[in-house]
Amino acid sequence: xxxxxxxxxxxxxxxxxxxxxxxxxxxxxxxxxxxxxxxxxxxxxxxxxxxxxxxxxxxxxxxxxxxxxxxxxxxxxxxxxxxxxxxxxxxxxxxxxxxxxxxxxxxxxxxxxxxxxxxxxxxxxxxxxxxxxxxxxxxxxxxxxxxxxxxxxxxxxxxxxxxxxxxxxxxxxxxxxxxxxxxxxxx
Numbered sequence: 001x002x003x004x005x006x007x008x009x010x011x012x013x014x015x016x017x018x019x020x021x022x023x024x025x026x027x028x029x030x031x032x033x034x035x036x037x038x039x040x041x042x043x044x045x046x047x048x049x050x051x052x053x054x055x056x057x058x059x060x061x062x063x064x065x066x067x068x069x070x071x072x073x074x075x076x077x078x079x080x081x082x083x084x085x086x087x088x089x090x091x092x093x094x095x096x097x098x099x100x101x102x103x104x105x106x107x108x109x110x111x112x113x114x115x116x117x118x119x120x121x122x123x124x125x126x127x128x129x130x131x132x133x134x135x136x137x138x139x140x141x142x143x144x145x146x147x148x149x150x151x152x153x154x155x156x157x158x159x160x161x162x163x164x165x166x167x168x169x170x171x172x173x174x175x176x177x178x179x180x181x182x183x184x185x186x187x
Contacts, residue, residue, distance in 0.1 A: 002163055002166050002167050002168075003097065003163075003167060005159065005162075005163040006094050006160070006163035006164055006167055007094055008159070009090075009156055009159035009160040009162075009163050009164075010087075010090060010091050010094045010160070012152070012155070012156045012159065013087055013090070013091075013153070013156035013157075013160060014087070014091075015152070016149060016152030016153040016155070016156045017080070017083065017084060017087065017149075017153065018149075019145070019148055019149035019152055020080060020083075020146060020149025020150055020152065020153050021080055021149070022145060022149065023142065023143075023144075023145035023146025023147070023148065023149045023150075024073055024076050024077060024080060024146055024149075026141075026142040026145055026146065027072075027073055027076070027138060027142050027143065027146055028070075028072070028073050028077075030137075030138050030139060030142055031069040031070075031072040031073060031138075032069050032070060034069060034137070051133060052064055052133075052137065055128075055131055055133050055134050055137075056072075056134075058127060058131075059124035059125075059127045059128060060120075060124060061075055061076075061120055061121055061123075061124040062075070062076070062124055062128075063075065075121075076121060076146070079114070079117045079118065079121060082114055082117065083114050083117075083118070083153060083157075085110070086107070086110045086111050086114045086157075089103065089106065089107045089110060089111075090107050090111065090160050090164060093107055093164070097167070097169060098169070100164070100167055100169065101169065104164055104165070104167075107164060108161060108164060108165060111157055111160060111161055111164075112161060114157060115154065115157040115158070115161070118150055118153050118154045118157060119154060121150055122147065122150045122151060122154060125143055125146055125147040125150060126147070128143050129143055129144065129147065
């Protein structure tokens with residue numbers, strides 16, 4: 001039964017990665033095409049950048065790059081890539097359960113470190129969801145989509161850690177003793 005929980009956790013993880021990737025892509029697309037900077041004079045641009053920088057630096061995990069938006073969510077993309085690496089390990093172990101005993105320590109170490117990264121980013125996005133400036137700049141639904149994906153990934157990581165940690169392969173079947181009898185016939 002625990003193995004089926006592990007299989008479910010991997011399927012749920014795959015869906016969660018799709019949602020979090022879509023959310024990160026929505027945020028990245030908005031950052032790349034942000035209309036916030038259009039038509040501002042030098043004074044207004046400086047004032048707007050100061051507020052923008054303050055909002056995102058307050059999250060601790062989203063570094064503002066007003067002049068180079070392609071870097072705005074680089075940490076979030078790195079986490080998604082790291083999570084995918086962890087998923088590749090755990091999905092491989094799930095598909096080939098004979099390797100779980102050997103691979104479990106490696107998978108659980110990477111998965112538990114990835115979970116901390118996800119939880120930090122959930123906190124950062126909650127900050128953005130409580131900030132009216134961030135919601136106005138990046139549109140609330142984009143932040144909510146990324147947040148939903150991160151929460152799903154966190155739940156999937158918890159489930160994988162539990163089911164992978166509890167899984168015990170079936171003991172080998174008892175083999176009966178084999179007696180070899182050699183008939184010797186003189187030639």
